[in-house]
Amino acid sequence: MASTFTTNIGIEKPATGDKAGTWGTMSNTNMDLIDEATNGVVDITLAATGSSGSPNDLPITNGTSSNGRNKYIEFKDGGDLGGTVFVQLTPNDAEKVVFVRNSLSGSRSILIFQGTYDAARDVELLAGKDYILKFPGSGSSSTVINVLENIAIANDLSLVSDSGKIDFGADSEISLAHVADSGLQINIDKADANAAPVLILNRTTDSPEDNDVGGQIEFKMENDNNEQVDFGKILTTALDVSDTTEDGKITLQTITAGAAVNSIETTGTATTLNTITDDANAGPILNLKRTRGSGTAADNDIGGQIEFLMNDASGNETTVGRIKSKLTTAANGSEDSKVIFASTNGGTTTDVFTVSGEGTENAVFPETDATFELGVGGTNKSVHGNDILNALGANTNRLWKQVNALRMYLGNAGNTEASGANLFIDGSTNHIILSSSVGVGGGTINFMAFRARGTGTTVGSISSDATQTLFNTTSDYRLKENIVDMSDGITRLKKLAPKRFNFKANSSQTVDGFLAHEVKAVVPNAVVGEKDAVDSSGNIDPQGMDQSKLVPLLTAALQEALAKIEVLETKVAALEAK
Numbered sequence: 001m002a003s004t005f006t007t008n009i010g011i012e013k014p015a016t017g018d019k020a021g022t023w024g025t026m027s028n029t030n031m032d033l034i035d036e037a038t039n040g041v042v043d044i045t046l047a048a049t050g051s052s053g054s055p056n057d058l059p060i061t062n063g064t065s066s067n068g069r070n071k072y073i074e075f076k077d078g079g080d081l082g083g084t085v086f087v088q089l090t091p092n093d094a095e096k097v098v099f100v101r102n103s104l105s106g107s108r109s110i111l112i113f114q115g116t117y118d119a120a121r122d123v124e125l126l127a128g129k130d131y132i133l134k135f136p137g138s139g140s141s142s143t144v145i146n147v148l149e150n151i152a153i154a155n156d157l158s159l160v161s162d163s164g165k166i167d168f169g170a171d172s173e174i175s176l177a178h179v180a181d182s183g184l185q186i187n188i189d190k191a192d193a194n195a196a197p198v199l200i201l202n203r204t205t206d207s208p209e210d211n212d213v214g215g216q217i218e219f220k221m222e223n224d225n226n227e228q229v230d231f232g233k234i235l236t237t238a239l240d241v242s243d244t245t246e247d248g249k250i251t252l253q254t255i256t257a258g259a260a261v262n263s264i265e266t267t268g269t270a271t272t273l274n275t276i277t278d279d280a281n282a283g284p285i286l287n288l289k290r291t292r293g294s295g296t297a298a299d300n301d302i303g304g305q306i307e308f309l310m311n312d313a314s315g316n317e318t319t320v321g322r323i324k325s326k327l328t329t330a331a332n333g334s335e336d337s338k339v340i341f342a343s344t345n346g347g348t349t350t351d352v353f354t355v356s357g358e359g360t361e362n363a364v365f366p367e368t369d370a371t372f373e374l375g376v377g378g379t380n381k382s383v384h385g386n387d388i389l390n391a392l393g394a395n396t397n398r399l400w401k402q403v404n405a406l407r408m409y410l411g412n413a414g415n416t417e418a419s420g421a422n423l424f425i426d427g428s429t430n431h432i433i434l435s436s437s438v439g440v441g442g443g444t445i446n447f448m449a450f451r452a453r454g455t456g457t458t459v460g461s462i463s464s465d466a467t468q469t470l471f472n473t474t475s476d477y478r479l480k481e482n483i484v485d486m487s488d489g490i491t492r493l494k495k496l497a498p499k500r501f502n503f504k505a506n507s508s509q510t511v512d513g514f515l516a517h518e519v520k521a522v523v524p525n526a527v528v529g530e531k532d533a534v535d536s537s538g539n540i541d542p543q544g545m546d547q548s549k550l551v552p553l554l555t556a557a558l559q560e561a562l563a564k565i566e567v568l569e570t571k572v573a574a575l576e577a578k
Helices: 023-039 489-495 516-520 547-577
Strands: 041-046 056-059 072-077 085-090 096-102 110-114 123-125 130-135 165-168 174-179 183-188 212-222 228-240 247-256 259-266 271-273 301-311 317-329 336-345 348-356 387-390 398-401 407-411 421-426 432-434 445-451 458-464 469-473 499-501 511-513
Touching: 123 130, 317 348, 489 547
Parallel strands: 041 072, 056 085, 072 096, 085 110
Antiparallel strands: 096 130, 110 123, 165 174, 174 183, 212 228, 228 247, 247 259, 259 271, 301 317, 317 336, 336 348, 387 398, 398 407, 407 421, 421 432, 445 458, 458 469, 499 511
């Protein structure tokens, strides 16, 4: 009988009683073939790319040394072959595990297969890469297996090189690289302008619920007790998992006083800055910091700005408002700054209001006739023109400054005192004038009313009847109780001690008056404040006195004196009649 051969590596198996006198040669050949199969290393130089129908052959030949039998195969070329290379292991019933390296130039890939070519059953060997391949020997439909395609590692996997990296993708376009003694870096090698490294944290579940945590990145450090602590964390939460109406939240968490604090929370509708403190003067702080890369700060440098962006009716993104800061004076120790508010009109964003720290102009409107609106239902009025507040329409309820004059009017009709301005401020003569649109003979008009807080009850007023000014305090009997006639007017009046003195602020003028604390002992409601009081800074908190409150006492004392005079006059008349 003729010899047979092993299926996988083609070792000759002589028939019983066959090969007399040739066993030594055959055994030696078989030993070489076994050595080749178990530990053989071969370089194969390819001269052409081949094709799926006519590939480069990688044979396992029965009983003879052949390239396909080797344990380690490295594919090379004599120069760039100009395209993808096709290689077929034969025969298709040989089962084999082999180590392969693609060392072709020009970054050419190798499509290696067994049996009839099928893109779904081949393995692409990328240039410069090593593979472990299993050829199943299942005939024309054999599917080559990349052994390391689904690898499980029981323990640690170490990349010991400082330049070690892991490649991903058919073209190795994504890589995870080790930055020596520093960290890990995700790289992408693509010409696509929209391509960028992406780190995806994906949670899957068959039963999602609102407020599920989707993923988080934790930043851990050791405290001084050698304990691992989360010093910072970024996490995302599914607020609403309803299909087509999903809502999410991203939280930036930091540690404060040993406790985790959600410092920043952002959703599709709002961003929240949060701080935890018992300090009444502390709250969340948003710092916009500008640092020059070179040189020094200069006057009028912009420090930062907040832009308010919206889409217009055509879907174009446009600025609708802006707040920016400017360092107007950069000199160390003499810094001045401004905060400028801008809004958009007619498609152009313009500065409309400035808050300045320079000099005394703390609130500044532009030098042009910019407009603004105060009040309800009003129309815009010019800042540098006349009317600057018009709350109810033309010529009503307005605040008005006379151009090129130190005058301001607050009124309900007209721009002048004569036309009905209620409050007239003049910086040259009469500093404050209260007027009324009610003419002479129109009755008594209240110019100022004083009301008790919370009750709405009028407790005093300043009024005029076009001929005189009346200073009024509430005296209606309906507001009073326990009413009795005063009977000790003279006695109490004698306790008052009128003085002559001058105020320290005006030593040249001697005046007549009282000492408030002395009057308080006689007429308490005439004095406000306490004797020798000081404020929180130690300054004098002076007592005040309303001398009109002495009138009832003076009246009572005068009436008592008149009564005594009348009695005396009666006695004198009687004596004269005798």
